[in-house]
Amino acid sequence: MSTLTTNYLAPTGREEAWRFTPLARVGGLLDASTAIESVASLRITNAQPQIKLTVKSAEDLPAISKSDDLATIRAREVISEVTHIEVAANAQLTEPLIMERSGLSGKPQASRTLISCGVNSHSTIILNNTGDAILADEIEFDLAPGSNLTFISLQEWSAKAVHLGRQHAVISKDATFNSIVITVGGSLVRLLPTVEYSGPGSSADLQGLYFATDGQHLEHRLHVNHNVPNAKSRVNYKGALAGDKAHTVWIGDVYIRANAEGTDTYELNRNLLLSDGARADSVPNLEIETGEIVGAGHASTTGRFDDEQLFYLSSRGISAEIARRLVIRGFFAEIVGKIKNEEIENRLMDRIDSELDKVEA
Amino acid sequence: MSTLDIKGLQVSVATEAGFTEILRGVDLTIKSGETHAIMGPNGSGKSTLAYSIAGHPKYTITGGTVTLDGADVLAMSVDQRARAGLFLAMQYPVEVPGVSVTNFLRTAATAIRGEAPKVRTWVGEVKEAMKALNMDTNFAERNVNEGFSGGEKKRHEILQLELLKPKFAILDETDSGLDVDALRIVSEGVNRVKGNSDLGIMLITHYTRILRYIKPDFVHVFAAGKIVEEGGPELADKLEEKGYAEYTTA
Ligand SMILES: Nc1ncnc2c1ncn2[C@@H]1O[C@H](COP(=O)(O)OP(=O)(O)OP(=O)(O)O)[C@@H](O)[C@H]1O
Ligand SMILES: [Mg+2]
Numbered sequence: 001m002s003t004l005t006t007n008y009l010a011p012t013g014r015e016e017a018w019r020f021t022p023l024a025r026v027g028g029l030l031d032a033s034t035a036i037e038s039v040a041s042l043r044i045t046n047a048q049p050q051i052k053l054t055v056k057s058a059e060d061l062p063a064i065s066k067s068d069d070l071a072t073i074r075a076r077e078v079i080s081e082v083t084h085i086e087v088a089a090n091a092q093l094t095e096p097l098i099m100e101r102s103g104l105s106g107k108p109q110a111s112r113t114l115i116s117c118g119v120n121s122h123s124t125i126i127l128n129n130t131g132d133a134i135l136a137d138e139i140e141f142d143l144a145p146g147s148n149l150t151f152i153s154l155q156e157w158s159a160k161a162v163h164l165g166r167q168h169a170v171i172s173k174d175a176t177f178n179s180i181v182i183t184v185g186g187s188l189v190r191l192l193p194t195v196e197y198s199g200p201g202s203s204a205d206l207q208g209l210y211f212a213t214d215g216q217h218l219e220h221r222l223h224v225n226h227n228v229p230n231a232k233s234r235v236n237y238k239g240a241l242a243g244d245k246a247h248t249v250w251i252g253d254v255y256i257r258a259n260a261e262g263t264d265t266y267e268l269n270r271n272l273l274l275s276d277g278a279r280a281d282s283v284p285n286l287e288i289e290t291g292e293i294v295g296a297g298h299a300s301t302t303g304r305f306d307d308e309q310l311f312y313l314s315s316r317g318i319s320a321e322i323a324r325r326l327v328i329r330g331f332f333a334e335i336v337g338k339i340k341n342e343e344i345e346n347r348l349m350d351r352i353d354s355e356l357d358k359v360e361a
Numbered sequence: 362m363s364t365l366d367i368k369g370l371q372v373s374v375a376t377e378a379g380f381t382e383i384l385r386g387v388d389l390t391i392k393s394g395e396t397h398a399i400m401g402p403n404g405s406g407k408s409t410l411a412y413s414i415a416g417h418p419k420y421t422i423t424g425g426t427v428t429l430d431g432a433d434v435l436a437m438s439v440d441q442r443a444r445a446g447l448f449l450a451m452q453y454p455v456e457v458p459g460v461s462v463t464n465f466l467r468t469a470a471t472a473i474r475g476e477a478p479k480v481r482t483w484v485g486e487v488k489e490a491m492k493a494l495n496m497d498t499n500f501a502e503r504n505v506n507e508g509f510s511g512g513e514k515k516r517h518e519i520l521q522l523e524l525l526k527p528k529f530a531i532l533d534e535t536d537s538g539l540d541v542d543a544l545r546i547v548s549e550g551v552n553r554v555k556g557n558s559d560l561g562i563m564l565i566t567h568y569t570r571i572l573r574y575i576k577p578d579f580v581h582v583f584a585a586g587k588i589v590e591e592g593g594p595e596l597a598d599k600l601e602e603k604g605y606a607e608y609t610t611a
Binding site: 303307308309311312313314315316317318319320322326327328330331333 | 415416417418438439440442443444448449451454455456457458459460461464465468469472473504505521525
């Protein structure tokens with residue numbers, strides 16, 4: 001349960017990091033007077049011998065990274081137990097490990113997880129978030145040299161869920177972190193997929209998909225800290241919006257520090273507005289402190305599914321409803337195809353279709 | 362045997378200054394198997410006629426009728442018109458990012474035919490049609506019209522014509538932007554469809570070049586929003602020689 005607050009100050013909404021977020025809707029997670037329960041909320045559905053899950057006390061398993069995110073600071077204060085997932089060194093997983101997080105209380109809760117990938121291990125972990133939640137969540141990834149992790153998180157929360165989350169990877173020499181963040185559910189979801197490096201030859205590929213409909217606020221704030229030489233990063237997030245007051249925020253901060261010679265980075269955010277009344281904020285930001293790099297670039301586009309496209313498809317006999325589906329499925333296919341799990345891909349496309357149906361109805 | 366009947370068609374577009382009348386009473390009847398060439402100066406309203414028949418929302422019908430075998434085309438939605446058998450090859454085909462040509466063609470064929478084409482025969486059908494139009498098969502994996510050259514877009518329009526097999530096709534300057542070889546290939550495509558299906562054609566063009574491949578039964582001169590003269594193929598030659606001066610000076 002909640003512990004005494006020592007150094008916590010709630011955001012006012014004027015901070016750069018919180019200016020887009022509807023603070024009235026965060027369910028008390030940022031309020032020092034709210035009682036927040038510590039939960040170890042992840043459950044493995046297909047246990048595998050090379051992966052171990054243990055729940056440890058927070059003192060025994062401190063965070064491996066610093067964070068100035070107020071939701072994370074607040075969560076760390078109240079957390080008593082931490083879930084530790086360890087992928088054995090040299091493990092070569094052929095099947096993804098599937099984790100569920102469902103049946104949360106719907107009252108303010110906080111959760112912290114550390115995923116440690118052993119030297120030269122190769123694994124895929126999928127996390128399905130469903131049901132109700134008012135959750136401040138932190139997942140850290142500790143990638144040992146030569147390891148390769150694909151982490152797929154699906155935010156398929158219920159319509160009233162609140163999720164403030166951080167997913168931070170520390171990638172060491174020759175390790176590769178692939179992240180796929182899929183956010184379609186929830187009332188307010190604010191995620192921070194962030195990356196730092198601890199050795200050269202390391203690489204991060206951060207992909208994301210979000211689809212906001214009526215009244216949803218879906219926010220993704222990426223941060224890639226190129227703090228070592230010869231590391232690589234790719235960011236590609238795609239979002240669609242439909243319906244009144246759907247709001248998405250995408251922030252892409254990439255820093256190339258003075259010592260990060262040989263950096264190779266590119267970040268991209270594309271948004272598709274399917275109806276009026278929706279709003280997509282997209283802010284790429286690239287700061288470069290050294291000129292000795294392989295490449296650095298960013299792009300952000302926000303486009304409409306316009307009347308001309310609809311007319312063209314309709315003029316070939318395709319109904320407006322199917323035309324819209326065709327366009328949005330096509331738009332998302334690039335990201336969905338990376339999941340490489342047919343069941344999840346189909347479920348996701350069905351969910352996207354049914355969200356569209358709701359908007360059209 | 363089908364008939365596309367346009368009677369007294371009047372069409373306006375909304376502009377900042379209010380409604381501007383563009384079509385001022387168009388009368389034209391096209392029967393299956395007939396090819397009608399429409400020639401006229403820039404801005405005379407040829408594309409407006411084509412779009413109005415297809416149902417583009419930008420245009421407001423203020424008078425007249427369009428019927429297909431007696432059915433009221435103007436009362437149909439855009440997709441209903443296509444399913445009723447109308448096809449418009451556009452002067453400026455639209456790019457649809459994210460939607461692959463394969464997926465688009467299959468979805469359109471499913472809509473028009475009322476059932477999904479059998480996978481096995483369909484793939485062959487598409488490949489064959491692309492080959493006949495000298496289109497590289499890698500176009501199938503590209504997004505609809507995205508990054509296509511002007512000529513490639515026009516071929517893609519005729520590819521759809523071949524696969525969707527409408528009753529009537531309106532070809533709006535399909536010949537513009539085609540090199541000599543492409544013009545022949547595209548024209549052969551149109552003739553192939555016509556030979557197989559008794560297609561009725563409204564062919565909008567500025568040049569007699571394409572009429573050497575696709576022989577018109579009738580030529581209509583279009584000026585200031587209506588048809589001002591009708592004749593046979595010889596009228597096209599006269600227009601090429603003398604221009605439109607006699608139709609446009611008041
Ligand atoms: N949205 C619009 N607002 C104002 N004027 C318009 C609009 N759309 C069309 N027009 C006008 O209607 C007239 C007819 O245009 P249309 O495109 O039908 O001509 P066209 O005969 O096809 O010409 P071209 O040979 O150049 O293709 C033009 O003067 C054009 O500027
Ligand atoms: Mg025109």
